[in-house]
Amino acid sequence: MxxxxxxxxxxxxxxxxxxxxxxxxxxxxxxxxxxxxxxxxxxxxxxxxxxxxxxxxxxxxxxxxxxxxxxxxxxxxxxxxxxxxxxxxxxxxxxxxxxxxxxxxxxxxxxxxxxxxxxxxxxxxxxxxxxxxxxxxxxxxxxxxxxxxxxxxxxxxxxxxxxxxxxxxxxxxxxxVPPLAEPASFEARQHFILIGSFLHPPNLDAARWCKQSIWPQIRAALPQAELHCYGSYGDRYAGELHAPKQGFHFRGRAEDALQTMAQYRINLAPLRYGAGLKGKVFDGFQSGTPTVMTPIAAEGIGPLADWSHAEPEAFVAAAVQLYRDASAWQARQAAERALCEARFSAxxxxxxxxxxxxxxxxxxxxxxxxxxxxxxxxxxxxxxxxxxxxxxxxxxxx
CATH class of the missing domain: 3.40.50.2000 (Glycogen Phosphorylase B;)
Structure with a gap:
């Protein structure tokens, strides 16, 4: 053909x-x-x-x-x-x-x-x-x-x-999604990641909303934690988003999203609008990085009612718990990967x-x-x- x-x-x-x-x-x-x-x-x-x-x-x-x-x-x-x-x-x-x-x-x-x-x-x-x-x-x-x-x-x-x-x-x-590789452990990871192309308006909105309404609450509960924000075509927003004193670091483009994400403990997907399947959530599945997501980010993936949170307070609570609790983190990682393999196997x-x-x-x-x-x-x-x-x-x- x-x-x-x-x-x-x-x-x-x-x-x-x-x-x-x-x-x-x-x-x-x-x-x-x-x-x-x-x-x-x-x-x-x-x-x-x-x-x-x-x-x-x-x-x-x-x-x-x-x-x-x-x-x-x-x-x-x-x-x-x-x-x-x-x-x-x-x-x-x-x-x-x-x-x-x-x-x-x-x-x-x-x-x-x-x-x-x-x-x-x-x-x-x-x-x-x-x-x-x-x-x-x-x-x-x-x-x-x-x-x-x-x-x-x-x-x-x-x-x-x-x-x-x-x-x-x-x-x-x-x-x-191709076969999943063995992921890094809870102990080998630290900090939070937020990733997405800044040519796509929902990702810019998510980064701004996270910086304003979500990250300050997470930082208050986890003073040593940092959020590293990656995004292609996002350099023009670096001055707005980069706030190292608040633990919010803009890192620019990630040349290898999966390799980069595999270093982090939690993947944040605070999308307030959008459509389709979200690549950042699938990056989490493939790298074994549990994702805290909004209903928009979870849409189309499957029965994720317990994994998605529309309100900032619930979103923050889920992020803090997964970051602190190794057993909860490991259970979520296993469940996410099982769902990915069951529904989206190449x-x-x-x-x-x-x-x-x-x-x-x-x-x-x-x-x-x-x-x-x-x-x-x-x-x-x-x-x-x-x-x-x-x-x-x-x-x-x-």
Whole structure:
């Protein structure tokens, strides 16, 4: 099979969970012998993964460029995966026109309309409004696609409940975690860690909230403890976050998140809004570092009611207890790793991706015929988006 992945950005698995997600997809497809191409219109960052080392052919493409049409027609992919709905908006109509037999797959990474609704609700102390402008675009993209990969089963329920998305348009495919290594002991670790890319607004909010409302209480109970805050692309916030006299240390980028986290006793994930599965929580699973998390951070992982805490006081109490109590810490570590292996094992999930895509390919024509809303949106999208793109293209050639 010949598969083209069109990326919103070049993947940086050492920086973001979205980059890790892309690598999970690449690994799963290559294990089944698929030929992979990755194309992107964005600039390649200094920390972008060298996809050539993974035997992935890379291509630079441009938005509003008719050259994409002949290129993708020559490439003739069997499957095209769009990394987030923005790339489907930009290139989906071109793929549909010039490679009509290709299975068009959307990978949401996380449900953007849900994350933005929660962000606005937090900002204005209101209730999340899911039927927002982003939802109009994202849900339309889901309908135009033959299949949408969902990283969170919670988000699948949201789509079915709030937007009446048919179940056969969605496929659950979460993080695929490799076998877990033996973790460092309680005694070999000290201090707290908070980690996350600062290009992602929920992580900046979490760091600020932690510094203001959570860490002072933990520090009062554990005067010798320190919190080390790591984050790619966070240097601009160093002056705001670095407060060594309060035991809050901004450490910048962690080149190896798992190796770095393995040195710490407790992983803090105080996310107040967001969506999808949280890479920082899975870093905790893999490094054997128990995580104190909010319900947002725990979402989509499983039955974690006893492990997540929305209020600062409960969050602090859990963090202090796990930091002090070796037996409680060891029990939590074992339970987290058991949950990870039971629900997110790569041995189970890696083969499932190709199986899911092959089934969708076999039923492609019937799927499209049954998806009238998708046909309707393709019809109008071709006209509105294509004509705008053609106009921009013509303007750029003047």
């Amino acid at each position: 010949n598969c083209l992945i069109i990326g919103k950005v070049w993947p940086e698995p050492s920086s973001t969970a979205a980059g890790r997600r892309t690598c999970d997809i690449i690994t799963a497809l290559q294990l089944e012998g698929w030929q992979l191409h990755f194309a992107c219109s964005a600039q390649q960052g200094a920390h972008a993964l060298d996809l050539a080392l993974l035997n992935v052919q890379t291509h630079r493409i441009a938005v509003n460029d008719a050259g994409f049409d002949s290129w993708v027609q020559t490439l003739a992919p069997d499957v095209v995966i769009f990394d987030r709905f923005m790339t489907e908006e930009q290139f989906g109509w071109r793929v549909a026109q010039h490679c009509p037999q290709a299975l068009r797959v959307l990978d949401t990474s996380d449900l953007h309309c849900l994350r933005l609704a929660r962000q606005e609700a937090l900002k204005h102390a209101g209730v999340p409004q899911l039927h927002n402008e982003t939802a109009l675009r994202e849900i339309a993209s889901i309908y135009r696609s033959d299949l949408t990969l969902m990283i969170s089963d919670f988000e699948m329920q949201v789509l079915q409940r709030e937007f009446s998305i048919a179940e056969d348009l969605l496929a659950y495919w979460p993080f695929a 041995a189970h999930w890696q083969p499932q991706l190709v199986k899911t895509l092959r089934q969708a390919i076999e039923s492609r024509e019937s799927r499209r015929q049954q998806n009238f809303i998708g046909q309707m949106l393709q019809h109008h999208h071709h006209r509105s988006t294509e004509f705008m793109s053609r106009w921009i293209e013509a303007k750029n050639q003047r």
